Amino acid sequence: MKVLVSGASIAGPALAMWLVRNGVDVTVVEKAPDIRPGGQAVDFKGPTHRTVLERMGVWGDLVAAQTARSDVRLIDARERVKAVMPGEFLGGDLEIRRGDLARILHQHAAPHADFVFGDEIVGLTETADGVTVAFAHRPTERFDLVVGADGIHSAVRALAFGPEEAHLEQLGHYYAVADAEVPSNGEVRDLADGRAIQYGYNEPGRYAVLGDTKAPLFFVFRADQAAYDRRDPDSQKEFLAQHMAGMGWRVPEMVRAAVDAPEFYLDAIARTRMTSFTRGRVALLGDAGYANTLGGFGTGLAVVGAYVLAGELEAARGDHAAAFAAYDRRMGPLSKVARRANAGPFLAPPSALRIRMRDLIFASGPLFRGMMRLTEAFATDPGLPDYRFRVSA
Structure with missing residues (x-):
């Protein structure tokens, strides 16, 4: 079986690791010229995530590259602490920079x-026995299956399922991440035990973290609207500056540093409106x-989904229709x-x-513990199968 995977960030390499254990011929195509470094921290939580990562054989590498546990002190403009978001809430059981995670998965899969x-899918033509794929640069090629692991603005989803606006719901908020250094102004940012401290400042409808x-x-x-060009970093930086203008504390200094940063990312907070993740x-x-x-x-959903998709393909002995149906059934409740x-x-x-009400969750032990139990329950699948792959890790 020949499988083409679009996207080499997290889900794509994770799937490739599992598919090759099934003897599958895997090609992963990525638009970027290399694995993207840096980025925000991501986390894994609960027994399901850890079980999958251990079966992949990467848990130890992730532990070695994990970030220091960071608390966020929620402050006012005079830097008085109103509440603390504990690192256990923000970082789950293991927290790691997105770029470090992608690098480790790529090292295992490559x-x-x-x-x-440096290439991308620009056309899909499905027939009874395969998919003919057109690329931006390389020659057209036929594959048995195509998997879109190319992020929230998936080109594969647009080609196979229809326009983005039919499947992606914008939620009215935006976020930006910038790899930039802002000098200390007397605040403590590192503790002796290796934990880090971040400072979060709110004004209604706005939030900044240093x-x-x-x-x-x-x-x-x-x-109210995404008044920027998603492919133009300067347009994105101007959008951020406009909507952060007038904020107190050190936000003006932070925005200036973000605008000057070479590594900058901005996007909408959004969610998909899909209950089936397969078509043909x-x-x-x-x-x-x-x-x-x-x-x-x-x-966590990405790595669990990769495990389930590869596992169901192996369990179905190459019957992709049966495997895809099983994948939809299992990932529907989890997602x-x-x-x-x-x-x-x-x-x-x-x-x-509403800011005070949010802060109260972290100031109240019972409320915080209840929220932690709820988030772990959302991340856990007690019935996750132990798929049998042909080649062990």
Whole structure:
């Protein structure tokens, strides 16, 4: 079987690792010229995520590359602490920079799969026995299956399922991440035990986070429309500056640093509106199928989804229709949180009262413990199968 995977960030390499154990010929195509470094921290939580990562054989590498546990002190403009978001809430059981995670997964998958950087899928033609794929640069090629693991703005989803606006729901908030250093102004950002401290400042509808030199600047804000060009970083930086203008504390300094940063990313907080992630010989994986930006579950869903998709293909002995149906059945309930949660109003509440109510969750032991139990329950699948692959890790 020949399988083409679009996307070499997290879901794509994870799927490739599993498919090659089934004896599948895997090609991974990625639009970017290389694995993207840096980026925001992502996390894994609960026994299901850890079980899959251990079966992949990458848990130890991820532990070695994990970030320091970071608490976010929620402050006012005079830097008085109103509440603390504990690192256990923000970082789950294991937190790691997105770029480090992608690098580790690529290192494990690259010896066994063909990775093609600097190219992308521009056309799909499905027949009874395969999919003919047109690329931007390389020659047209036929594959048995195509998997879109190419993120929330998936080109594969648009080609196989229809326009983005039919499947992606914008939630009215936006976020930006910038790898930029803002000098200390007397605040403590590192503790003796290796934990880090970040400072989160809110005004109604806006949120800015300043951390240590290894942590990117982070912003969340409310906006009525996406008045920027998604392919133009300067347009994105101007959009951020406009919506952060007039904020107090050190936000003006942070915005200036973000605008000057070479590594900058901005996008809408959005979620997919899909209950089926397969069509014909095409499947969607990770954010392409079950995105929930900043919801805290996307990375874990991506690695679990890769395990389930590869496992069902092996269990069905190459019958992709049966395997895809089983994949849809299992990932539907697991991805339900991606179709419900909205991190925007939680991180950037719309009023001073809502900000105080949000802070109360972290100031109250029972409320916080209840929220932690709920998030772990969302991330856990007690019935996850132990798929049998032909080649062990």
